[in-house]
Amino acid sequence: MRIPIESYRLSNGLVVTLSEDHTAPLVAVNLWYRVGSANERMGRTGFAHLFEHMLFQGSEHVAANEHFELIQRAGGTLNGSTWLDRTNYYETVPSNELALALWLESDRMGALLPAMTQQKLDTQRDVVKNERRWSMDNQPYGTWSERLPALTYPASHPFHHSLIGSMEDLSAASLEDIAAFFSTYYRPDNAVLSIAGDFEPRQARAFVEQYFGVIPRGTTPVPPLAELQLPPLFGEWRREVVPDMVMVPRLFLAFRAPVFGSDEYYDCSVLGAILGMGKASRLQRELVREREIASEATAFTFDLTQGADLLVIDATARPEVSSDALEAEVAREVDAVRAGGVTAAEVERAVALIETAFVTSLQSAGERADKLSMFAAMFDDPRLLNEQTDRYRAVTVERVNAFARERLGTNNRASLMYVPKDGDEGQPDETEAATGAAR
Amino acid sequence: MSGAPIALGGARAAPARPAAAPPKPYRFPRFEIATLDNGLRVIVAPVRTLPVVTALLLADAGASTEPGAQDGVANLTARGLLEGTMRRDGNALTEQFERLGAGVFSGADWDTANAGVTVLRAHLEPALSLLGELVLAPSFPERDIARLRAERLADLLQMRTEPRGLADEMFARFVYDPLSRYARPEEGGSDTVSTLTRDDVRRFYMDRYRPRGSTLVLVGDLSVDDGLDLARRTLGGWHGTASRGAPPAEAPARTTRAVHLVRKPDAPQSELRIGHIGLPRTHPDYFPVLVMNAVLGGLFSSRINLNLREEHAYTYAAFSGFAWRRGAGPFVVSTAVESDVTADAAREVLTEIDRIRSAPVTADELSLATSYLGGVFPIKYETTDAIARALAALAAFDLSIDYFDTYRDAVRGVSSADIQRAAENYLHPDALQVVVVGDASEIKAPLAAMELGPLLEYGADGVELSTD
Numbered sequence: 001m002r003i004p005i006e007s008y009r010l011s012n013g014l015v016v017t018l019s020e021d022h023t024a025p026l027v028a029v030n031l032w033y034r035v036g037s038a039n040e041r042m043g044r045t046g047f048a049h050l051f052e053h054m055l056f057q058g059s060e061h062v063a064a065n066e067h068f069e070l071i072q073r074a075g076g077t078l079n080g081s082t083w084l085d086r087t088n089y090y091e092t093v094p095s096n097e098l099a100l101a102l103w104l105e106s107d108r109m110g111a112l113l114p115a116m117t118q119q120k121l122d123t124q125r126d127v128v129k130n131e132r133r134w135s136m137d138n139q140p141y142g143t144w145s146e147r148l149p150a151l152t153y154p155a156s157h158p159f160h161h162s163l164i165g166s167m168e169d170l171s172a173a174s175l176e177d178i179a180a181f182f183s184t185y186y187r188p189d190n191a192v193l194s195i196a197g198d199f200e201p202r203q204a205r206a207f208v209e210q211y212f213g214v215i216p217r218g219t220t221p222v223p224p225l226a227e228l229q230l231p232p233l234f235g236e237w238r239r240e241v242v243p244d245m246v247m248v249p250r251l252f253l254a255f256r257a258p259v260f261g262s263d264e265y266y267d268c269s270v271l272g273a274i275l276g277m278g279k280a281s282r283l284q285r286e287l288v289r290e291r292e293i294a295s296e297a298t299a300f301t302f303d304l305t306q307g308a309d310l311l312v313i314d315a316t317a318r319p320e321v322s323s324d325a326l327e328a329e330v331a332r333e334v335d336a337v338r339a340g341g342v343t344a345a346e347v348e349r350a351v352a353l354i355e356t357a358f359v360t361s362l363q364s365a366g367e368r369a370d371k372l373s374m375f376a377a378m379f380d381d382p383r384l385l386n387e388q389t390d391r392y393r394a395v396t397v398e399r400v401n402a403f404a405r406e407r408l409g410t411n412n413r414a415s416l417m418y419v420p421k422d423g424d425e426g427q428p429d430e431t432e433a434a435t436g437a438a439r
Numbered sequence: 440m441s442g443a444p445i446a447l448g449g450a451r452a453a454p455a456r457p458a459a460a461p462p463k464p465y466r467f468p469r470f471e472i473a474t475l476d477n478g479l480r481v482i483v484a485p486v487r488t489l490p491v492v493t494a495l496l497l498a499d500a501g502a503s504t505e506p507g508a509q510d511g512v513a514n515l516t517a518r519g520l521l522e523g524t525m526r527r528d529g530n531a532l533t534e535q536f537e538r539l540g541a542g543v544f545s546g547a548d549w550d551t552a553n554a555g556v557t558v559l560r561a562h563l564e565p566a567l568s569l570l571g572e573l574v575l576a577p578s579f580p581e582r583d584i585a586r587l588r589a590e591r592l593a594d595l596l597q598m599r600t601e602p603r604g605l606a607d608e609m610f611a612r613f614v615y616d617p618l619s620r621y622a623r624p625e626e627g628g629s630d631t632v633s634t635l636t637r638d639d640v641r642r643f644y645m646d647r648y649r650p651r652g653s654t655l656v657l658v659g660d661l662s663v664d665d666g667l668d669l670a671r672r673t674l675g676g677w678h679g680t681a682s683r684g685a686p687p688a689e690a691p692a693r694t695t696r697a698v699h700l701v702r703k704p705d706a707p708q709s710e711l712r713i714g715h716i717g718l719p720r721t722h723p724d725y726f727p728v729l730v731m732n733a734v735l736g737g738l739f740s741s742r743i744n745l746n747l748r749e750e751h752a753y754t755y756a757a758f759s760g761f762a763w764r765r766g767a768g769p770f771v772v773s774t775a776v777e778s779d780v781t782a783d784a785a786r787e788v789l790t791e792i793d794r795i796r797s798a799p800v801t802a803d804e805l806s807l808a809t810s811y812l813g814g815v816f817p818i819k820y821e822t823t824d825a826i827a828r829a830l831a832a833l834a835a836f837d838l839s840i841d842y843f844d845t846y847r848d849a850v851r852g853v854s855s856a857d858i859q860r861a862a863e864n865y866l867h868p869d870a871l872q873v874v875v876v877g878d879a880s881e882i883k884a885p886l887a888a889m890e891l892g893p894l895l896e897y898g899a900d901g902v903e904l905s906t907d
Contacts, residue, residue, distance in 0.1 A: 001490065023488045024817050025463035061453055065749055069740045073807045074459065075814005092818050094465075099457035111453065126752035126777075133708045134755045134775045140600045198463070210454055245600045245705075248593065278542055279521065280534035289529065289583070295590045319593050345538065352540030352562075360491055360557055363822040 001359050002386045003368060006201065007376060012217040013189025016208055017372040017382040019196040021365065027197035029101040030090040030369035031109075032377040035185035037165075038084050038158035038225055046128065046165010047173055049082040051181050053124040055089065056080070060111035064120060067104050074100055077366075084149075084159050085225075085306055086377060092366045095198035099207050105193070106211035109186060116178050125170055132164045140246040141418050151240050152254050152310055152414045158225050159307060187218035194372040194382070197365035228307030232256060232407070238414040241323070243421045248295075249323035250316045252416040253330055255407050257311040260303040261379055263391075267403040270395045272299040272311050273350035274342050275333070280349060283315065286333055293321050293329045305378040311407070323419045331413075338408045341401040351392050358388060465817045467843035468826055471663045475671060477678050478651025482830045483666030484658040486823055492563050492659030493823035495555035496574055496674075497831050500647035502625045503549050503766065504684035510620070511627020512635055512643045515587055517547040519640055520554050522583035525576040529583055532573060541566045543573075549625060549764045550684065551835045552647070557824055560660040564669065571673030577644065584637045595629050599899045602703055602710040603775070606876040609901055610712035613692055613699045613872045614769055620687035621766065650674065652681030654834040659823040686766025691716055696869055696892035698785075700883060701876045703899060709781040709877030713788050714771035715870045720763040720836045727861035728761060730853040733808035734800050735759050735791060735862075736772055740807060742791050747774055753784045765836065770866070778878050782885035785873055789891070792871070796862045799855045813847040 006018040037048045058064040071078045076093030091101040136142035146162040153160040193212065195204055234256055258264035276283045276299025283297035297315040304310075313334070317326040361367045368385075376382040470484035502513045521543060522529040536543040539562035545554035554574060558566040598604045608624055615622035627635075655674060657666040718728060729737075736743035736759025747757040753776040762768030772792075776784040800808075820826050833842060873891055875882065887894050896904045 021488070024821065025465050026817050026821070061456065065740065065745065069807065072738055072740050072811045075810055075816075075818075077815060077818055094462060094814050094817070096460040096462045098460075100459065103454065103457050107453065123749065123752045127748055127755055130708065130753070130775070130777055131755035133777065138602055138706055138708045138710075138775070140597065207457075214454070247597045247600055278533070278537045280530060280537045285530055289586070292586055292589070295593045318589065319596055345534075349534065349538045353537055353542060356491075356540035356542070356557065356559055359489060359559060360822070360824070363489055363491065365821065 001362070001389060003362065005372065005382050005385065007382050010188065010209065010213055012213065012215055014212050015192045015376050017192065017194045017376050018199075018201055018204060019194070019368055019372060020199065020201060021196065021368075022198045025095045025198050026092055026365060027095045027098050027195060027199050028090065028092045028365035028369040029098070029105060030088060030194045030196070030366065030373045031105055032192045032373040033087045033186060034085070034190050034222070034377055035087055036083050036085045037161065037163040039185065040161070043169055043172060044177060045161045045169040046163070047169070047177060047181065048087060049164060050124060050128050050170060050173055051178065052080045052082045052087050053128055054116065054121065054178060055108050055112065057120040057124065058115035059108040060114045061107050062104060062115070064115070067108070070100060070104060076101065082163065084163065084304060088370060088373065090366055090370065092197075098195070098199055098204065102207050102211050106215065109188065109191065109212070110215040112182055112186065113179055116175060118175060121173070121175060121178065125173065128164070129167060129170055132167070136164065140244065141250050143242070143244075144252055144416060144418070147240065147242065148252050148254060148310070148312070148416050151238055151416055152234070152256065153230070156226065157230070157307070158228060159304070183218070185222065188212060188215050189217040190222050192373045192377040194369040194376065196369035196372065230256065230308040233409075233412040234414060235411055237410050239417070240415070241417045241419060244418050246418055246420055248317045248319050248420070249321070249326050250418045251313070251323070251326050251330055253313040253315070253327070253334070254414045254416070255311045255412050257301055257309040257407065259307065259309050260301075260305045261384070264403060265309070266391050266395050267399045268311055268407070269301060269354065270347060270350045270392065271337070271342070271400050271403055272301055273354055274346045274400070275299040275337065276313060277350065278353050282333055282337065283313065283330070287315060287329055291329065292318055293326060294318060297330075305374075323417050327415055327417065334408050338404045341404070342397060344397050347395060347397055347400060351395065354392055355389050467820060468658070470830060472840070473667055475650070475675060477675060478680060479670070479674055479677065480654040480834060481667055481670040482654060482656045482834065483661070483663045484826055484830060485662055486658055486826060487660050490560040490660050491557060491823055492560055492657060492661055493555065493557045493827040494563075494567055494570060495553055495656040495827040495831055496570065497654040497656065497834055498552045498648045499652040499681045499684050500552035500643070501547050501550040501684065503620050503687045503764070504647055505620070505643070508631055509635060509639055509643070510623050510631040511591060512639050513547040513552060514626040515584065515591070515632075515635055516640045516643045517545045517552040517554065518587050519579045519584055520545045520573045520577045522587070523578045523580050524572045525578055526572060529580070532569065535569055536566065539566050543570070549768070551831070553831065555827070563661065567669050567673045574648065574674065575677050579637055579640050579644070581637050584640055588632055588635055591626060591632050592629055594626075595632070602706060602708075602876045605701065605703075605899065606710035606712050606874060609699065609701050609876065609897070610714070610771060610872070610874045611769065612901060613697075613874055614715060616688070616690035616692050619689060621689065621768070622692065647681050649679035649681035650677040651679065652683065654831065656827045656830045656834070658827040658830065684765070686719065686764065689716055689767045691870065693872070694870055696871050696873070698873045698875065698886055698891050698894045699897065700879055700886065700894060701874070701897045701899065701901070702879045703876050704878060704880070706876070706878045707778060708775045709778055709875050709882055710775050711781070711784060711788070712771050712773055712874040713785065713871055714769050715867055715872060716767050717761040717770035718865060719765060719767050721765070724861055724865070726849045727853050727857040728865055730805070730808050730812065730850060731795065731858040731861040732759055732761060733812055734804045734858065735795050738808070738811060742795070743772060743788065746787050746791060747776070747784055751780070751783070751787065753777060753780045753787075757788075778881045781875060781877060781882040782889045785875070785886070785891065786889055789868060789871065792866050792868055796859070796866055796868070799859050802855070805855050805858065809851050809853060812850045816847055
């Protein structure tokens with residue numbers, strides 16, 4: 001399974017990747033900027049994400065929300081997202097609207113600031129605060145995505161702080177911050193542009209040159225992030241218990257893990273799938289199906305490309321199971337895989353599931369474009385996309401076992417445990433069940 | 440900190456906004472429909488871009504086909520299919536699938552149940568053979584059915600602190616008459632789920648999972664002949680007939696507007712659901728309603744989102760939609776707003792519903808909605824999974840065979856007069872039920888002051904509280 005990939009660089013430093021496919025008359029445009037929450041300064045947590053919102057508030061030749069309107073009017077879909085070390089913006093449009101998508105992206109890369117106003121900033125700040133309430137503060141277990149990095153990365157590390165940000169820091173963000181962030185990070189020489197789908201390469205290149213070629217490169221070097229490297233192990237078993245408005249305990253058990261793209265990453269990813277991908281994974285089989293400790297149990301990595309990643313087991317207790325029992329049972333499975341190793345059949349199952357998921361995801365032009373941007377932005381080589389299945393297939397039982405022995409020990413664990421606030425672990429007694437049924 | 444904002448913009452000779460090139464033709468993937476000797480309908484759509492196939496089996500076994508007092512048996516049966524067959528237990532079954540790289544899934548919605556896989560072409564035959572096995576000969580082990588029942592009860596318990604699911608469930612309860620199946624959770628409430636037995640599951644399976652009444656959809660890297668041949672080999676030995684399920688009764692719980700406040704102490708946001716009973720999927724005014732909703736609240740650029748989010752910053756997102764089922768599913772506006780603007784947000788939603796009924800939408804709004812719906816049509820069907828689900832809907836709702844080929848013309852044919860007529864006929868401001876899950880101590884007084892209708896108050900279990 002290989003897709004065609006071309007790549008080149010404009011004189012202003014913008015990296016462009018192209019992948020043609022004429023199955024359907026649609027085309028995806030995707031931009032990665034090498035900036036995320038890791039680049040925020042102290043007192044401005046959440047700023048990279050707030051800034052992403054501002055990129056939809058217009059630019060020199062585009063009115064507020066007009067970007068959304070023009071793309072939707074063209075029959076396209078669009079969005080953006082912010083992550084620890086990158087921010088992406090993307091559109092999928094009917095192929096006759098490729099120029100529009102490129103022009104809109106170029107206008108905000110080249111001339112965002114003329115459109116910025118205090119009122120737009122105030123509005124988006126409130127929208128983002130509501131996003132925080134919706135996704136975290138008013139959701140059971142919702143704060144896990146900021147508590148887990150805080151528990152597992154040192155306070156000085158760029159991945160430690162909250163991506164969505166604190167209410168105080170969001171309140172403090174100013175138009176001056178917008179201007180500084182824009183000129184520091186939003187520039188062609190800090191970005192990758194990918195186009196995937198139904199386009200004619202000569203014409204696409206001409207559009208790219210016409211719209212992006214005139215944008216000047218940055219005038220000062222992009223400031224480097226603080227030191228990202230970390231030792232391979234935590235050196236301890238960290239624990240944090242969070243009493244929350246929840247009915248049953250839920251455990252996030254994290255291990256410091258190798259970054260995406262390293263040889264070890266594929267061992268880690270396969271081990272994660274053996275533990276927690278699919279219904280025949282160990283955690284599903286043992287904790288959900290056989291011992292009925294958990295109602296759900298999965299494992300995943302964040303796929304960070306720099307510094308250090310996490311392998312995370314996410315297990316939700318059955319109502320009659322205590323938080324202590326949940327942690328002990330999850331740990332028992334981890335110890336078992338470490339002591340007894342995995343089988344060839346388990347590796348085969350994991351690699352097969354991962355490969356199907358990977359190939360299936362490539363059906364979407366937007367997915368292809370996003371993956372191309374990732375490999376180009378973080379590894380300087382979009383062709384790595386075509387090597388992923390081979391790298392998974394090269395993983396062996398011995399490699400997985402060696403990885404488990406090295407990384408899953410008690411000296412490399414962090415437990416983030418949510419428990420019901422009132423101390424009651426959610427025993428559903430007869431009275432409650434009867435009341436719940438009343439109408 | 441570098442320079443004045445304008446300097447960056449001015450440094451560039453900006454190219455003008457480009458015009459669109461002429462549109463290219465698009466056709467929904469070709470498909471063929473055949474019926475096997477045992478009555479099973481088979482739909483095959485060859486889509487040969489990547490070596491992937493999605494197989495989706497659809498039985499007429501959704502929640503609305505459940506026997507009385509057995510809410511949840513449809514979901515339990517569909518999920519129970521993966522718990523083992525006469526030939527192997529659940530662990531062995533799912534392991535067999537997954538060693539082929541096939542993540543097998545099953546579930547039930549209101550109208551149908553489904554089981555399926557997406558798999559690399561090379562593994563299609565063994566994966567389909569396993570799919571046939573679990574559909575024809577599920578064993579529904581006692582212990583695993585008990586486990587699935589306990590997992591559903593655990594979900595219901597967790598919903599008490601999960602405001603979105605709670606708001607959706609309460610909304611259905613306050614909109615539909617208690618006798619309608621639509622008033623109660625699709626996967627069943629604790630009263631019925633706790634009583635379901637393996638025998639109930641077996642009986643439901645025997646009654647509802649029959650080839651005549653079911654559809655197998657195959658989409659991806661295969662030919663029509665290959666697809667039909669595979670269908671015969673894997674499901675040809677199945678027999679029996681399932682009658683077509685009748686949609687549930689659709690009487691409303693009340694015919695006048697009311698506000699239902701469900702207490703969630705200390706909630707930093709209020710979850711709002713505002714709506715009433717909508718229309719069945721096969722309603723002749725489907726397209727005018729679809730386009731009307733796109734203007735009202737179906738898109739980011741729709742009136743409701745631009746008002747609540749971009750103008751007032753009350754929320755992260757606000758949308759409206761019709762839930763399309765064989766019977767009349769609900770029309771609902773959904774949003775989550777900061778507690779102190781709850782009443783204001785409810786007022787703005789009501790204002791938008793009034794506005795789209797009282798004045799024609801502009802030509803710009805109409806063209807935005809129709810060109811969006813027509814344009815994204817191909818983008819919705821990029822994957823074999825999405826195409827298979829579209830064809831499953833065609834089967835579930837008996838849509839016409841040229842439905843996908845005429846969709847874009849049908850959308851573009853909707854006029855602003857059609858929209859206003861649809862809004863007048865199918866949006867009922869006086870019958871709206873306003874459901875709010877939030878911190879009563881902060882939001883009750885402002886909601887009451889707005890005088891939207893009688894204000895009723897409930898605990899997180901949905902039991903009405905005696906109020907002042």
